[in-house]
Amino acid sequence: MIKIRMPLFITRHVLLALILGGVAGIGFMIFLTEFDHFTSTEAFCTNCHSMELVAEPYRESVHFRPASGVRASCGDCHVSEGVFAATWDHFIGGKDLYNQIFGPNYDDPVIAKLHMPEAAFSAREWFKKRNSATCKRCHVKEAIYGSRPDTVEIHKQDAKDKSCIECHYNLVHAKVPAESVFKRDEWNRMVELEFDLKRGAADKLLEE
Amino acid sequence: MRNVRITRWYLHLLFFAFPLWLGAINISFADKVSLDPSNWGLEEGEACISCHKKSSAGLTHQWQSSAHASAGVNCLDCHYADQVDKDAIEHEGSIIATIVSPKDCGRCHTREYKETEGSVHSKALSLIKNRIPALADNLTGQEMVTAGCAKCHGSKVEVRGDGSLSPNSWPNTGIGRINPDGSRGSCSACHGRHSFSKAQARDPSACVWCHSGPESPDGEVFDSSKHGMLFAANREKMNLHSDDWVLGKDYSAAPTCVTCHMGATPGVKASHDVGMRDAWNLNQPISEKQSLIIFEDGDRRELPESQPVPRRGNEISKLDGSMGKVKAVASSKRRRQIMSKVCLECHSKGFANGFMKQFDNVVELYNEKFGKPAQAIMLALYEMNLLTPAPFDDPLEFTYWRLWHDEGTRARHGAAMMSPNFTWWEGMHLVGQNFYGEFLPQVRELAGAEKADKLINEHVLSLDEHSWLKNPSKPNPILGYGIGKPSHD
Numbered sequence: 001m002i003k004i005r006m007p008l009f010i011t012r013h014v015l016l017a018l019i020l021g022g023v024a025g026i027g028f029m030i031f032l033t034e035f036d037h038f039t040s041t042e043a044f045c046t047n048c049h050s051m052e053l054v055a056e057p058y059r060e061s062v063h064f065r066p067a068s069g070v071r072a073s074c075g076d077c078h079v080s081e082g083v084f085a086a087t088w089d090h091f092i093g094g095k096d097l098y099n100q101i102f103g104p105n106y107d108d109p110v111i112a113k114l115h116m117p118e119a120a121f122s123a124r125e126w127f128k129k130r131n132s133a134t135c136k137r138c139h140v141k142e143a144i145y146g147s148r149p150d151t152v153e154i155h156k157q158d159a160k161d162k163s164c165i166e167c168h169y170n171l172v173h174a175k176v177p178a179e180s181v182f183k184r185d186e187w188n189r190m191v192e193l194e195f196d197l198k199r200g201a202a203d204k205l206l207e208e
Numbered sequence: 209m210r211n212v213r214i215t216r217w218y219l220h221l222l223f224f225a226f227p228l229w230l231g232a233i234n235i236s237f238a239d240k241v242s243l244d245p246s247n248w249g250l251e252e253g254e255a256c257i258s259c260h261k262k263s264s265a266g267l268t269h270q271w272q273s274s275a276h277a278s279a280g281v282n283c284l285d286c287h288y289a290d291q292v293d294k295d296a297i298e299h300e301g302s303i304i305a306t307i308v309s310p311k312d313c314g315r316c317h318t319r320e321y322k323e324t325e326g327s328v329h330s331k332a333l334s335l336i337k338n339r340i341p342a343l344a345d346n347l348t349g350q351e352m353v354t355a356g357c358a359k360c361h362g363s364k365v366e367v368r369g370d371g372s373l374s375p376n377s378w379p380n381t382g383i384g385r386i387n388p389d390g391s392r393g394s395c396s397a398c399h400g401r402h403s404f405s406k407a408q409a410r411d412p413s414a415c416v417w418c419h420s421g422p423e424s425p426d427g428e429v430f431d432s433s434k435h436g437m438l439f440a441a442n443r444e445k446m447n448l449h450s451d452d453w454v455l456g457k458d459y460s461a462a463p464t465c466v467t468c469h470m471g472a473t474p475g476v477k478a479s480h481d482v483g484m485r486d487a488w489n490l491n492q493p494i495s496e497k498q499s500l501i502i503f504e505d506g507d508r509r510e511l512p513e514s515q516p517v518p519r520r521g522n523e524i525s526k527l528d529g530s531m532g533k534v535k536a537v538a539s540s541k542r543r544r545q546i547m548s549k550v551c552l553e554c555h556s557k558g559f560a561n562g563f564m565k566q567f568d569n570v571v572e573l574y575n576e577k578f579g580k581p582a583q584a585i586m587l588a589l590y591e592m593n594l595l596t597p598a599p600f601d602d603p604l605e606f607t608y609w610r611l612w613h614d615e616g617t618r619a620r621h622g623a624a625m626m627s628p629n630f631t632w633w634e635g636m637h638l639v640g641q642n643f644y645g646e647f648l649p650q651v652r653e654l655a656g657a658e659k660a661d662k663l664i665n666e667h668v669l670s671l672d673e674h675s676w677l678k679n680p681s682k683p684n685p686i687l688g689y690g691i692g693k694p695s696h697d
Contacts (some may be wrong), residue, residue, distance in 0.1 A: 131484025150262030158259040167300055177371035178298030181291055 004179040029083065040075020048097075050067070050106035053113075054173055061172045069162050070138065104208070108120075110195050113174070114206055117187060120176040124169055132164035138165065230365035236414040241316045245280060248316070251285025252302055260298070271402040285313060305371060307365060314356065320395075323480035324418035326508040330393035332384025333362040350376075358382050362394060374454035383418070404501040408450035412439065415465040422614035429618075429627040430465065436627075438462035441649045453478075456553040463550070473550045481508065485547040487540040488571055490620040493612040494579040495571045497540035554588055563626070570623035570631060574616055577673040578643050582611055583668045585651055592654050596618075604650040611647055615639045673694055 006015075036043055046052045055074075058064055063072045079089045099106070106112050127134070141164075144155045159167065169174065179184075188202035211654060221301045232324075236593050260268045260283065271277050289296040289305035305312075314321025324330050335347065336357070354376050362382030366374040383397040398414045399405065408414060416427030431438040439446070442461035449453070450458045453466075455473045464473075473477035482626075489498050489510065496512040501524065503509075509527050511517070518524050518534045526532045542566065551560035586608050589595045595602055600609075619635025648668070652660040668674050676682075683690025 121693075148263065148264075154259055154262050159264075175370040175372060180298050181296040181303060181371065183294075183369075186294070186367070187369040 012087070026150045029201060032083050032087050036075075036079065036090060039090055040073065040079045042073045045074040046098050048107075048113050049102060053107075053109055054116075057174050058172050063172050072138065076137065078126075079135060080130065080133065110191060110202075110205060111198070114192050114202055115187070115195070116174065117179075117182055117184075119171065120169075121179045122183075124165055124179075127165035128163070135164040137169075214225045218484060234335065241595050243316055248285040249282060250284045250288065251281040253282035253288075254285040256302075267402045268663075274403045274405065276404060277648050281316075282543075283524075288312075293375065293389065295365075295371075297371050303387075307378070308395075309388050309389050309391045310393045310395055311387070312397045317395075322506050324393050324395075325391065326502075326506050327481040328483035328508075329383045329397075332500065333358070333359065333364065333386060333392075334384065334527055335399065336361055345600070347600055358385075362386065362392075362397075393402070406451075406453070407471065408447075410448050410453060410464060410466050412436075413465045419465070420602035424615060425618050425621055425630060426465070426625065428634075429621050429625045429630045432627040432629045433462050433625050435625070439464060455550065460554065463554075468550050469548060471550070476549050477547055483510070484508075484538070485543050487544040487547070488568075488570070488620075488624070490624060491617060493616075494575050494585050496619060499540060500538040500543060501534055502536040504535045505532065507532055511537075538694075548605050567623045570636070572631065573620055575641065577671070579612060579616060581610060581667040581674075582643065582647060582672065585663050588663055589651070592655070594659075600620075602654065604647070604654055607642060607646045607650055611639060611642050615642060 041053060046055050051074075058074075063077070065071070075086075079086050079093075104111050104115065106115065141155050141159070142152075145152050169178070187200070188206070191197070191202050192199060260492075271283070275694045284302060285307045288303040289303050291303055292304055295307060297305065309323055310627065314325075327518050328335070334658050340353060340357060341471075343355065344350055348356075352567065358380055359363075359375070360382050362385030363377035363380040363642060364381065364386040365388050366377045367388050367622045368374055376601070381394045381396045383394055384396045385397075386390060386392055395404075397418075399408045400408055410594065412430055414428065416430075418424070419426035420428060426445070431440075439462035444461070445461035446464070447453070447459040452458055453471065455463070455467055455471060468471075469482050470479055480639065484500060486498055487497050489512070496514060498510045498512050499517060501511050503526065507526055509532075517537055517539070520534055520536065522534045548560050548564065551563070555563075586595070586604075589604070590597065596604065599605055615635060615638040618630050618640055619632075622630025622635045647689070648664060651663065654660075669677060685691045
């Protein structure tokens with residue numbers, strides 16, 4: 001029998017603590033991974049009614065029902081790869097929960113639509129900062145053949161230094177113009193028309 | 209005495225010949241952009257081309273073979289937009305607009321923009337706005353406004369809050385389009401994008417895509433006229449690609465729509481105000497000669513000659529309801545003179561005047577014999593509540609609409625452009641058939657014998673043109689009866 005000589009400071013208590021700590025650590029990591037997975041699902045996100053409003057157009061989009069059956073769920077696009085980054089994103093995303101509880105009534109489709117542009121702008125910014133990293137989980141630029149003969153050339157040459165989001169936005173959720181040309185007045189008028197509201201009603205709702 | 213004569217002669221030369229000479233210069237250089245090339249060729253625009261060569265090779269190829277491309281005008285020069293523009297969108301890092309309005313084209317083509325903006329073409333939508341509900345809401349549906357009316361007359365382009373252009377109003381290249389920037393018209397109505405070729409717009413087909421069918425049967429009329437015959441046979445001699453296109457100098461084989469209505473002739477400037485040379489309005493229940501009112505701001509409007517002619521400086525209403533200060537009035541006589549000047553390039557004065565007389569006679573015949581009596585009877589029936597105010601809920605209303613709008617218009621346009629077939633068989637022959645064979649019998653059916661007889665006696669039988677109805681015993685062999693008997697005299 002081989003006898004392992006332990007250093008003197010490893011007493012029985014220390015050993016026990018190390019083992020317990022290790023197990024707890026592994027457990028915590030497993031918990032985080034599972035937690036990130038669970039909180040990235042469409043089912044979790046749409047627990048809040050306001051997210052259901054965002055999910056409706058998504059379910060009509062090609063990211064929900066592609067010919068190949070490779071479905072991207074909320075987290076696949078909006079949560080970073082890797083357990084630490086994912087946890088961080090979820091931590092930051094906690095502000096949405098805070099706003100859902102203490103902010104305007106996003107469950108109201110009118111309120112949700114009125115606030116949607118700002119949400120879209122910050123989501124686009126998020127993608128841009130990360131060089132569209134989550135898109136690249138599935139999409140490889142060099143492998144985009146498209147349906148036109150020159151699509152592959154466009155991606156190899158003209159879009160060489162660009163990341164996906166710079167050209168491809170308004171793919172999944174309701175259409176929102178780019179921030180540089182966004183006109184709040186026109187947006188409000190559109191919402192009023194869509195929900196049969198009096199002219200100016202949207203501006204009042206936003207102020208509240 | 210002799211010296212005085214010479215001085216006078218010099219004065220004449222100064223007063224008349226010098227402006228003529230200036231006019232000639234104007235003609236040669238009229239259509240060229242006088243701006244410095246540093247005004248176009250935006251560097252950022254060069255980047256569009258590489259991608260669009262692949263993503264939309266067709267339109268890029270059209271542009272590549274255009275005069276724009278050889279002058280260095282690129283995509284962004286025309287599609288450039290300002291952030292605050294209603295229809296501005298972000299596209300691959302640039303701020304652009306899908307719609308290039310006449311105002312945009314006018315950044316370089318200033319004269320053409322001003323001419324079209326004031327012309328009847330740019331008002332093609334405003335002019336029929338009141339009629340649309342009758343034909344669309346009642347007779348067909350709103351879908352037809354988008355896919356029918358607006359395709360030629362133009363749509364009011366609607367930009368939605370999400371930045372997209374509503375499919376109810378776009379795509380559209382109607383010539384009276386109301387653009388998001390407020391300007392009226394669409395250059396690509398005639399100058400197909402993205403080649404914007406002069407030659408293509410000089411071809412009658414540029415006009416015929418709208419000027420065909422009962423309302424303005426000009427394509428069919430031209431095709432079956434002597435002018436159309438010559439054009440078809442001599443197309444390759446038309447020099448359509450020439451930079452300048454002055455009748456008698458650059459071409460002479462045949463006239464096209466452009467030649468008479470817009471084109472340059474020695475002494476007549478080319479103009480994008482296409483209705484300027486029209487003495488008559490041929491698209492109303494009753495035709496009237498019309499003056500062209502030119503406002504100080506360059507806008508123009510038609511004014512029937514039955515109305516008092518305003519003087520320079522007077523204020524009269526514009527088509528949009530606002531008031532405008534009159535700068536000049538071109539009478540129908542003056543407009544006819546300009547049109548006739550084009551004729552004189554190939555015809556003698558007597559020939560041209562004789563033709564104009566034949567044309568006027570047909571319009572007046574239509575007016576007096578059919579247009580005025582039919583309108584008077586219709587108005588009386590509305591007054592007597594025998595017809596409801598709603599336009600198309602009685603067969604008589606269709607008959608009347610066909611009489612002046614379809615058949616009457618064909619006859620008048622046929623006479624204006626020398627198509628015997630359209631003047632007669634497709635035109636006045638049908639007007640006569642309709643008037644005696646459908647319109648009057650339907651009036652009798654609707655109003656009853658007593659009221660109808662009163663109306664018909666007053667508005668029809670009292671006129672010499674209809675006196676043959678009072679002589680029913682006079683035979684004519686045309687239907688096979690009465691051969692050998694004394695004929696109608």
